[in-house]
Amino acid sequence: SAVISQKPSRDICQRGTSLTIQCQVDSQVTMMFWYRQQPGQSLTLIATANQGSEATYESGFVIDKFPISRPNLTFSTLTVSNMSPEDSSIYLCSVIQDSMNTEAFFGQGTRLTVV
Amino acid sequence: KNEVEQSPQNLTAQEGEFITINCSYSVGISALHWLQQHPGGGIVSLFMLSSGKKKHGRLIATINIQEKHSSLHITASHPRDSAVYICAVEMGWRPRINEKLTFGTGTRLTIIP
Numbered sequence: 001s002a003v004i005s006q007k008p009s010r011d012i013c014q015r016g017t018s019l020t021i022q023c024q025v026d027s028q029v030t031m032m033f034w035y036r037q038q039p040g041q042s043l044t045l046i047a048t049a050n051q052g053s054e055a056t057y058e059s060g061f062v063i064d065k066f067p068i069s070r071p072n073l074t075f076s077t078l079t080v081s082n083m084s085p086e087d088s089s090i091y092l093c094s095v096i097q098d099s100m101n102t103e104a105f106f107g108q109g110t111r112l113t114v115v
Numbered sequence: 116k117n118e119v120e121q122s123p124q125n126l127t128a129q130e131g132e133f134i135t136i137n138c139s140y141s142v143g144i145s146a147l148h149w150l151q152q153h154p155g156g157g158i159v160s161l162f163m164l165s166s167g168k169k170k171h172g173r174l175i176a177t178i179n180i181q182e183k184h185s186s187l188h189i190t191a192s193h194p195r196d197s198a199v200y201i202c203a204v205e206m207g208w209r210p211r212i213n214e215k216l217t218f219g220t221g222t223r224l225t226i227i228p
Contacts, residue, residue, distance in 0.1 A: 033215055037156070042201065042218040090156045094216070096205075103163040104148050104203070104216060109156035 002027050002097055006107025013083055013114050020079045021110045023093035028073035034066070037090040037109075046091075049076045083114045118142050121202050121219035129227055134189040136222045138202030141183065145214060149176050149187050150201040152221070158201070161187070194226045 003026040013019050023032065031050055035043040046066055047055040055068040069077045080087050093107040120139045128134055138147070149161040162169050162176040164185065169176050173192075178185040189196055199221045205214035 042220045043203075043216075044218075045215050048215055092156075092158065094158075096214075103160035104150070105160060106150075106158040109158070111156055 001103075002029065002095055002105040004093060004095065004105055004107040006093055006110060008110055009108055010111040011113070013112065015084050015114055017083055018079055018081045019083065019112060020077050021091055021093075022077050023075070023107050025074045025095055025105075027097065029095040029097055030073070031095070032070065032076045033094045034068065034076075034078045035092045035094060037092065039089070043092065046078070080112065083112075085114045088112055088114045117220070118206075118217055119202055119204055119219040121200075121222050123222060124220065125223045125225075127225045127227065128192055130193060132192050132226075134187075134192050134196070134224065134226075136187045136200050136202075136224070138185045138187070138219055139183060140185075140202075140204050142204070142206050144183075144204040145207050146205040147178055147185050148203045148205075148216065149185075150203060152199040152201060154198075161200075189224075192226045194228050197225050199223050 005024045007022055031048055033048055034046040036046050037043045045058050046061045047057040047068055049055045049068045049070040051070045051073050065081055067079045091110045094104055096104050118141050122137045146163055146165050148163050151159045151161050164178045173190045175188040201221045202219040203216040207214050
């Protein structure tokens with residue numbers, strides 16, 4: 001199994017500011033995924049973060065708004081930039097370990113409120 | 116139409132009842148996950164399936180690849196089972212290559228004492 005430490009767990013931020021969310025995994029993984037869950041909705045993939053290369057963003061998400069770092073195989077950050085109230089969501093990181101038959105593991109989530 | 120559909124969206128049952136949550140998908144997949152999300156937002160993996168059936172305690176998950184359908188069953192339900200249950204798939208074909216997940220909309224389960 002993998003244990004993911006995600007922080008902060010929650011934050012209330014002013015519009016126009018930025019927040020960086022961190023995820024630390026207790027084992028090395030090739031890919032880390034960043035998801036957003038808007039209120040009352042299911043999860044949507046923001047981007048896939050690979051170590052040593054730029055993140056791959058899904059349609060509707062851009063690097064300027066959600067810059068991602070992946071400096072090594074156990075750590076990643078997601079920044080939510082120039083925030084607006086529409087960015088209020090739960091943000092989660094996730095990994096699937098580099099093996100054929102493993103489950104997905106998730107961080108505890110960051111509940112972001114933009115005021 | 117969503118690629119992953121769950122039913123029901125909401126389910127309220129009495130403690131002790133047998134619970135079934137269904138998931139249908141419209142694409143080829145290499146794996147299907149059942150996840151549990153509690154009110155705080157944290158998500159826990161319950162099962163990862165690529166075929167057949169798995170059982171953990173009171174939870175049973177089945178998948179029928181030909182019919183593109185999976186079910187999650189809870190036996191002897193308890194109020195602590197109250198949560199949102201989410202079906203998610205890894206699209207593509209085996210062998211599995213750490214694919215991103217595509218999620219259903221979730222089923223909100225409430226078990227009344």
